[in-house]
Amino acid sequence: MSADYFRTMRIPLVEGRAFQDSDAQQSQHVAIINQNFAKDYFHGQDPIGRHFKLKSDGAVAMEIVGVARNSRDSDVFTNNDAFFYVPVTQYFNSVMTLQIRTAAGPETLVPEVTGMIHSLDAAIPVFDVESMTTVMESLNGFLPFQMGAALAAALGILGLILAIVGVYGVVSYAASQRTHEIGIRLALGAQPAQILGMILRQGLVIVGIGVAAGILAAGALARVVGNLLYGVAPFDPVTYIGASVALGVIALVACYVPARRAMRVEPMVALRYE
DSSP: OOTTHHHHHTOOEEEEOOOOTTOOTTSOOEEEEEHHHHHHHHTTSOOTTOEEEETTEEEEEEEEEEEEOOOOSSOSSSOOOOOEEOOTTTSOOSSOOOOOOOSSOGGGGHHHHHHHHHHHOTTOOOOOOOOHHHHHTSTTTTHHHHHHHHHHHHHHHHHHHHHHHHHHHHHHHHHHHTHHHHHHHHHTTOOHHHHHHHHHHHHHHHHHHHHHHHHHHHHHHHHHHGGGOSSSOTTOHHHHHHHHHHHHHHHHHHHHHHHHHHHTOOHHHHHTOO
């Protein structure tokens, strides 16, 4: 990593310093660790100034000069494991990634940046030039989540349509079966609003049972699909409450149509209904 890496990638340092130009090959080898590294290996102690070695290169001890906030370094699927950064001036790699932050459109700077690199050495190959937006829309980014969300949304909409049709059909059938009863109630002085409330309550009881069963089933499956979720907890109360309220409102609308029809039944017609 270069001296401006953390500023470019907007990874804040919670302690210590960033890499400096003085961190050269001949100077003390340094490293910046993330928060999980400090937690796993130093257990609450201050890691700044401490040293560690790699098994592959036990002769070189690296001094910890900073602690960076946890970040995903390879893809959005990988958890924030213990991780450390080293300066490129002390650990050269022939294949490097150049990160550039710009206020203008990144595509417009590709020729200029490529030209600057070739001005240093015309033989340096430059490949896989792409914006961070393009990277995040790839298979290593949010594309699988977007595809999964689109599929889940389509299935959810289909399930919602089936639920509306089912609730409407059940309430409508139940209301038709009670036509004779409704006629008697109207003949005895029941108000149409009372009939409307009776049918709506019957429908909402069915919906309430269904919503409660759905919440229990969702809670049981939450741990199974927890790894497929991003940006929301498996037991997020806002999601559960929002979905329940939305289903309740939609079911109420589905119940209203047969209930409205039931309250308009003529008493004499209903009394002759078989």
